[in-house]
Amino acid sequence: MEVDGEDGRTQNQLRPLACSHNILYRAHGSASWSLRTRTLRKQTGQIDNLLKSYLMRMRPWLNGNKEALEFKFHHVWVWFRYSGLPLEEAYEMILKRTLQSICHLTINPNTTTSIIIQVINDDSALLSCAINAACVALVDAGIPTKHVAVAICCCVAKSGCKMKAFAYLAFPNSVHSVLPERSSSMQGKPIEHGIVTSVTNGIMSADNYFYSLERGRAASVRVVRVSQEELATALN
Amino acid sequence: MENKQSSSPASFVDSTVVPGDVVLDLSSMTNQTIKLGGGLRQDCDAISATKAGTLRFSKPNKYWIESSQKRYVPCVEDTILGIVVDSKADNFLIDIKGPAMGFLPVLAFEGGTRRNIPKFEVGTLLYLRVVKANFGMNPELSCTDASGKAAEFGPLKDGYMFETSTGLSRKLLSSPACPVLEALGKKLSFEIAVGLNGRVWVNAASPDTIVVVANAIMNSECLSGAQQIIMLYDLMDSLVVVLLRETKK
Numbered sequence: 001m002e003v004d005g006e007d008g009r010t011q012n013q014l015r016p017l018a019c020s021h022n023i024l025y026r027a028h029g030s031a032s033w034s035l036r037t038r039t040l041r042k043q044t045g046q047i048d049n050l051l052k053s054y055l056m057r058m059r060p061w062l063n064g065n066k067e068a069l070e071f072k073f074h075h076v077w078v079w080f081r082y083s084g085l086p087l088e089e090a091y092e093m094i095l096k097r098t099l100q101s102i103c104h105l106t107i108n109p110n111t112t113t114s115i116i117i118q119v120i121n122d123d124s125a126l127l128s129c130a131i132n133a134a135c136v137a138l139v140d141a142g143i144p145t146k147h148v149a150v151a152i153c154c155c156v157a158k159s160g161c162k163m164k165a166f167a168y169l170a171f172p173n174s175v176h177s178v179l180p181e182r183s184s185s186m187q188g189k190p191i192e193h194g195i196v197t198s199v200t201n202g203i204m205s206a207d208n209y210f211y212s213l214e215r216g217r218a219a220s221v222r223v224v225r226v227s228q229e230e231l232a233t234a235l236n
Numbered sequence: 237m238e239n240k241q242s243s244s245p246a247s248f249v250d251s252t253v254v255p256g257d258v259v260l261d262l263s264s265m266t267n268q269t270i271k272l273g274g275g276l277r278q279d280c281d282a283i284s285a286t287k288a289g290t291l292r293f294s295k296p297n298k299y300w301i302e303s304s305q306k307r308y309v310p311c312v313e314d315t316i317l318g319i320v321v322d323s324k325a326d327n328f329l330i331d332i333k334g335p336a337m338g339f340l341p342v343l344a345f346e347g348g349t350r351r352n353i354p355k356f357e358v359g360t361l362l363y364l365r366v367v368k369a370n371f372g373m374n375p376e377l378s379c380t381d382a383s384g385k386a387a388e389f390g391p392l393k394d395g396y397m398f399e400t401s402t403g404l405s406r407k408l409l410s411s412p413a414c415p416v417l418e419a420l421g422k423k424l425s426f427e428i429a430v431g432l433n434g435r436v437w438v439n440a441a442s443p444d445t446i447v448v449v450a451n452a453i454m455n456s457e458c459l460s461g462a463q464q465i466i467m468l469y470d471l472m473d474s475l476v477v478v479l480l481r482e483t484k485k
Contacts, residue, residue, distance in 0.1 A: 028307045104277070104286060139255060142305035144277070144286035147256030173256060231288045232252045 014219055015125075019132070019230045021140040029141025033133035035125055091127055098131055098151075098170055098197045104144040113143060125153035127168045127199065136227050148173045148227065149196045150220040154212040156204045165202025167209065169216040171195055173224045249293045253285040253301065260299065273300025274309060304403020308333045308433035310369035315389075317397065317431030318377065320360045328356060330364065333399075333433045336374045340364065344378040346386040354391075361392045361437060363429050392429060395439030396446050402434045404457045415461040416452055419468050424449065448475050 016036045024030035099115070115137070117130050131151035138145055150173050155166035172194055200209070248259045259276070260283035272278065275287035276299060285291070289303025308316070310332065318330035318338055327339040340362070342353045356362070368376040381387040408414050408430045420426070426440035426449050438449045448471055455471075456464045 028305070107286075139288045142287050142303060142307055142309075144275070145255040146284075146286070148254060173254070228254055231254065 014222060017223060017226045019136060019226050021136050021230060021234065027137075027141075029137045029139070029143070031133050031136035031140055033129050033136065035123070035129055091130065094127060094168075094197060094199055095130060095134060098149055099134055099138065101196060102135070102145050102147060102149050102172070103138065104146060107144050127151070128153040128170070131168075131170050131197070132223065132227065136230070139231060146172075148224070150223045150227070151197070152216040152219050152223065154216045154219075156202075156208045156212060165200065165204040165208075167201075167204075167212050167216075168197070168199040169195065169213065169220075170197035171217060171220045173220075173228075248291050249299075250290060252289070253291050254288045255284075255286050257285045258282045259285055259291055268297065270297045270299060273298060274311075275301025275303065302403075304401045304406075306333075306399075306401055306434060307335075308402055310334045310336075310338070310366050310375040310433075312366055312369050314366045314369075314432045316364055316366060316377075316433040317392070317429060317435035317437060318362050318364050318433075320356045320358055320362065322358065323356065330362065330377060332364075332375070332377070333435065334375065338364070338366070338375045338377045340377045340379065344380060345390070346380050346384060356391065361397055363389050363392055363431070363437075365389060392437050392439075395427075395437050396450060397435055397437045398450050398454065400434050400436055400454065401457065402432065404453070405430050405432050405434055405436065408436070408453065414456075416456040416464045416468060419465055420449055420452060423472060444475060448472070 018034045018036065019031065021029070021031040023032055095115075095117070103113075115134055117134060119126065119130075128151035131149060135145075135148045135150070139148060149170045151168060151170040153166060153168050156164050195213070204212075248257070253259060260270070262278075262281045262283065272283065275285060275289060276283050277286050283299070285301055287301050287303050289301040291299065292302050293299050310316075316332050318332045318340070320328055321331050321337065322329040323342075325342075327341055330338040330340050332338045343349070344367075345354060348354075362379065364377040364379060365381065366375055367378045379386070379389040381389070408417060408428075409432070417428070424440065424445050426438055426445055428439075428449070429437040431437075436450075436453060438446050438453075440446045440449065452468050452471055455467055459467060
């Protein structure tokens with residue numbers, strides 16, 4: 001989130017990120033993603049938005065010709081939104097669509113991949129944290145994916161701390177390629193300018209939305225670097 | 237291999253790639269046949285990575301992505317350790333840590349006929365060879381080598397089996413021997429069977445030796461060669477202390 005907050009960040013600063021993978025023994029892949037908040041004046045200690053995402057074993061399941069992804073979202077508290085849907089189910093649906101679009105689903109037919117997201121602590125920006133953790137867990141498990149999706153939560157605020165609206169945005173990661181620049185793009189734009197998921201809450205003008213998209217893309221470069229460094233250190 | 241002006245295909249070989257990276261451009265490599273191994277996928281003229289790992293190349297034309305996973309993808313001519321889950325009329329059902337159960341035909345043994353079908357209980361550990369591994373089908377296994385001889389395949393009795401990642405199994409089977417195994421072999425005597433699906437079986441005369449060997453192998457995954465030797469000497473020292481204490485009793 002990019003807001004003039006109590007933790008002393010300016011408008012264009014990201015919260016500190018931390019990522020680790022292969023933390024659970026039994027699951028095929030697991031990852032933990034945390035967005036830290038620095039000291040909050042009103043509360044003692046640090047509050048971390050920590051998410052663990054782990055993949056259960058792929059088990060043979062009769063599911064037609066496509067691989068299925070099933071989700072379970074465990075949350076510490078349950079709270080309701082004005083959309084009417086219980087929040088976890090809404091998040092599960094968004095996560096499912098996002099991850100289905102990046103997985104190669106036809107590679108292992110008749111198998112189900114179970115992804116379980118466990119929320120250790122929620123300090124907002126939950127969905128973007130969940131998407132990032134789930135993507136790193138998928139890569140850790142070796143499930144074939146088209147690219148890694150990177151999610152950012154971007155919020156629009158009036159001066160001061162009052163938040164008007166926020167948007168969860170997920171982009172594909174920027175890829176290294178041997179192709180010349182023009183052929184790795186779709187309709188004249190580089191691949192990383194595409195968007196995988198966008199979920200908005202609140203009221204914002206169209207200009208604010210496009211501005212959030214730009215800021216989100218710029219921020220996603222840093223997020224990608226964090227997850228790639230994590231994977232690279234494990235491989236070396 | 238032709239070199240492009242901006243970046244050559246050789247620049248990605250032996251470097252880390254993430255899913256989505258385009259590693260080869262086929263339009264610059266006409267009249268060549270290349271073989272793609274695991275982790276690579278073709279999209280028209282571009283070959284892109286679907287797994288995170290290191291891109292490897294072996295002459296004359298094989299590319300693959302090397303990475304270490306807990307999940308095993310069956311591949312023909314791999315030697316693996318499987319556990320019997322069920323037995324049917326024609327096949328044994330074997331768990332090989334892959335996406336589907338393996339089938340071991342009841343006749344796939346040296347001198348196997350309908351009269352001398354082996355009786356394996358559920359939970360028996362077997363050393364097997366993958367004969368067929370096709371997309372969408374259950375892999376077929378065998379307890380003989382390609383010429384029909386038993387060649388050490390079959391049930392493994394006693395000992396201790398533990399699970400590792402596929403990357404560690406490959407390191408243990410690599411051809412200049414793994415530093416851990418060499419160093420262990422100089423001091424202790426044990427026998428070991430390594431399955432490429434991430435299972436390792438160890439057997440030795442005394443349980444202490446088995447535990448030391450198993451711990452040494454499990455600890456050596458993330459260590460370099462020199463660190464493995466140091467770790468090993470620490471483990472061995474504690475083993476010597478235990479043995480001395482036992483003999484004093």
